[in-house]
């Protein structure tokens with residue numbers, strides 16, 4: 001599907017927008033002239049726009065998904081404590097919490113570092129691939145709402161910081177050997193940040209509307 | 213200045229579409245999500261979640277977060293004593309980081325939500341722009357409180373040398389995880405448009421009949 005040059009002033013349309021943070025009505029041009037358009041009264045972001053947002057998001061998501069598989073398949077970190085070499089993986093750490101009387105925490109950690117990030121990436125691949133090929137994936141509206149709901153609960157970047165703090169704490173007692181998963185996570189964080197940065201649900205909704 | 217509600221329009225929470233809303237509640241024509249002028253029962257929900265979070269913040273800080281076992285014996289650390297230990301052992305950047313993420317962020321977040329709730333309930337017109345910014349900050353910063361939970365997760369899974377050294381998550385981890393969830397839900401149920409409603413009502417010409425508030 002060819003991407004028309006949306007920014008041509010002739011194809012731009014005026015539309016009425018309400019700020020989601022202060023309810024201010026404003027007349028704006030769509031597609032906007034800049035990547036980010038802020039509310040004239042409170043400064044909330046009313047538009048995020050990128051002419052090639054869907055393509056970029058899909059590419060970044062695919063790359064993130066591969067790195068995330070690597071991050072889960074290998075140990076994060078190993079320690080050598082007086083000859084005892086111990087290591088843990090992302091799944092192993094959750095399983096350990098589950099078996100040691102703190103299942104509530106295990107569920108929280110599993111949701112924020114495993115379930116939500118996986119769900120986000122799979123949903124994006126499922127939604128964006130058919131959209132780029134020019135047809136509407138079944139259940140698109142419900143899944144896009146699910147994506148919107150789950151978005152704040154993915155916390156991979158906080159997890160990486162947690163791992164780094166743990167490593168510093170452990171260095172006083174043991175030799176710390178970073179695992180492949182840690183390197184994968186370090187690459188994954190900027191990729192996921194870029195993915196979330198180019199993910200503009202509004203543009204996905206508009207594409208869906210065009211196809212229905 | 214006109215707001216969407218004054219024109220009987222509502223922005224969808226889920227997809228952002230601006231739609232005509234003849235009654236108080238409806239459904240978004242684009243995504244099918246619930247449509248209303250303001251989040252229903254926003255202040256009551258936010259209060260309930262905030263109070264629950266404040267209560268649990270006490271055990272989260274007084275009960276042990278991490279239980280360390282070694283040949284010398286077992287030692288229980290609260291979040292604060294863990295920070296103090298890091299500070300005295302010279303890891304002061306990490307101590308400051310953990311102190312900020314685990315103690316300051318949840319506390320400041322709860323105070324900020326409290327401030328937003330009280331000013332909105334009193335229909336204050338004070339500094340709406342700054343209060344909206346405060347709300348945005350609260351939404352952004354909340355997730356970083358999970359830091360200490362993740363640190364305990366990694367340490368507990370890793371340090372398991374029989375009789376030599378072991379680390380386990382304490383009961384505070386459960387309380388703390390729930391505090392993070394509750395404060396996040398509390399911030400999400402707050403409707404920032406409530407900050408601006410008293411400002412917009414003042415600007416309407418007094419005595420003029422309008423049905424924007426029904």
Ligand SMILES: [Zn+2]
Pocket residue numbers: 019020021022023024039040041042043044
């Ligand atoms: Zn605004």
Ligand SMILES: [Zn+2]
Pocket residue numbers: 224225226227228229240241242243244245
């Ligand atoms: Zn909608």
